[in-house]
Amino acid sequence: MDRRTTPFSGRVAHVSLRDLVAAPLTEGEPARVVVPLADLRAAPDGARDRQLLMGEAVTVIDRDRGHAFVISEKDGYCGWLAESTLGDGPEPTHWVMAPATHLYEAPSVQAREMVSLSLGSRVAVKGAWGAWASTDFGYVPVAHLHPVGQWAPDxxxxxxxxxxxxxxxxxxxxxxxxxxxxxxxxxxxxxxxxxxxxxxxxxxxxxxxxxxxxxxxxxxxxxxxxxxxxxxxxxxxxxxxxxxxxxxxxxxxxxxxxxxxxxxxxxxxxx
The missing domain is CATH 3.90.1720.10 (endopeptidase domain like (from Nostoc punctiforme))
Structure with missing residues (x-):
């Protein structure tokens, strides 16, 4: 089995592996990435395999030494994320279609930027103030967002x-x-x-x-x-x-x- 797509931490396995591994089974817990960028690692504090972006959904299978073993919802990739990168973020409504953008502390071009978001990041928009979208993490220019489901044509x-x-x-x-x-x-x-x-x-x-x-x-x-x-x-x-x-x-x-x-x-x- 390819470890990258096998939901087994070495101690705990997802229920989809019933009868395939001798280990405690779990359905896992849903979570989302709540930081701009999180390294998905082969082991806690191990080498980076891939990265997940803000708003991406995961299923948590196991926890160890401040890290969580997860399955990425978008592609089934499995690995370890720092627990501090995960939370109960809301269901995203929009995705960042610009190459990059910022989260600002207020809906103003003069406001302080707090973090940068990459293309593909997902946010839940709660409301809009003119050219600005409000999220739980700050304000994003509306021009940098598309609704989830409105995808790039090429x-x-x-x-x-x-x-x-x-x-x-x-x-x-x-x-x-x-x-x-x-x-x-x-x-x-x-x-x-x-x-x-x-x-x-x-x-x-x-x-x-x-x-x-x-x-x-x-x-x-x-x-x-x-x-x-x-x-x-x-x-x-x-x-x-x-x-x-x-x-x-x-x-x-x-x-x-x-x-x-x-x-x-x-x-x-x-x-």
């Missing part, structure tokens, strides 16, 4: 809005992102389900034959890497070559990655 445009974002292994935000994080953020903003890591993403969609021309939105996979096709000649990806989200010619990327020991393209998928 995942590639979402990825392009994150051009220049610094590369961060396991990152899922405007403040740092990796290749599979960029694909997941882009597809999720377009209302499409998407797993968290590139090897999982390789199983999505329809595999393309060698004779089929690349189309906008296709995914191109190497071992441990994924990129989005912009057009027949260009792709966009978060990469360690530029340490950022950047454009690269498809032929140039294939040649460069191969020359640097990254191997050949393993798959092309049309989502």
């Amino acid at each position: 995942p590639v445009l979402v990825a392009e809005s994150l051009l220049g974002t610094p590369y961060l292994w396991g990152g899922n935000s405007r403040f740092g992102i990796d290749c599979s994080g960029l694909v997941q953020v882009a597809l999720y903003a377009a209302g499409m389900a998407c797993p968290g890591d590139s090897d999982m993403q390789m199983a999505m969609g329809r595999g393309l034959g060698a004779e089929e021309q690349p189309k906008r939105g296709d995914l191109v996979f190497w071992k441990g890497h994924v990129a989005l096709v912009v057009n027949q000649d260009l792709l966009i990806h978060a990469n360690g070559h530029t340490m950022s989200v950047s454009y690269e010619g498809i032929r140039e990327a294939v040649a460069r990655i191969s020359a640097n020991g990254g191997g050949l393209v393993q798959a092309r998928q049309r989502v």
Whole structure:
């Protein structure tokens, strides 16, 4: 069983694993991320696997040393979050469609910003004061929000809005992102389900034959890497070559990655 998608902390398991593991079972407790960004780790205080954004829902399976073992609702990814990042936040009504925004202490451009939120964060809007939306955590510009269910029309445009974002292994935000994080953020903003890591993403969609021309939105996979096709000649990806989200010619990327020991393209998928 893949530990990333197996809801078993090593001590306690989700009821979905009945008869599969010898451990106490639980249905878990619902919770939400109540901070701008939370690292989802392989173990308490361990290495980061992925990140969850404000408003994302989880099911808590176990608790240990100030951390909670959770299942992420959006993709089933399992891991440990600091307990301080979780709470009983309200059901989100809106999501951040701008690359990033701030939560302000008052509905004014002169007000002090409290924290920054990344594209994809979710908030519950309680009311509006002109150009400002009120939430339990502060005020957000209405222009930076879309209602949940009103998704972006093109995942590639979402990825392009994150051009220049610094590369961060396991990152899922405007403040740092990796290749599979960029694909997941882009597809999720377009209302499409998407797993968290590139090897999982390789199983999505329809595999393309060698004779089929690349189309906008296709995914191109190497071992441990994924990129989005912009057009027949260009792709966009978060990469360690530029340490950022950047454009690269498809032929140039294939040649460069191969020359640097990254191997050949393993798959092309049309989502």
